[in-house]
Amino acid sequence: MKMLKMIAKNFVNDESGQDLIEYALVAAVVSLGAVASLQPLATEVSSVFTSVTAALTAAV
Numbered sequence: 001m002k003m004l005k006m007i008a009k010n011f012v013n014d015e016s017g018q019d020l021i022e023y024a025l026v027a028a029v030v031s032l033g034a035v036a037s038l039q040p041l042a043t044e045v046s047s048v049f050t051s052v053t054a055a056l057t058a059a060v
Helices: 002-013 016-059
Strands: none
Touching: none
8 A cells, every 4th residue: 555655646746747748838839930920921932933933934
């Protein structure tokens, strides 16, 4: 019975997985911020490629 109490106490006090979860949450927030900030840039890049394609097609 003592061994079971000691195992339960160690399980409750174990915080080794906490750091991993915190890092995963930070990575998720950073990636969401990156996606949100790069969305307008993607539209602009697409517009530039469309312009270049039209200019090359007209030149040929």
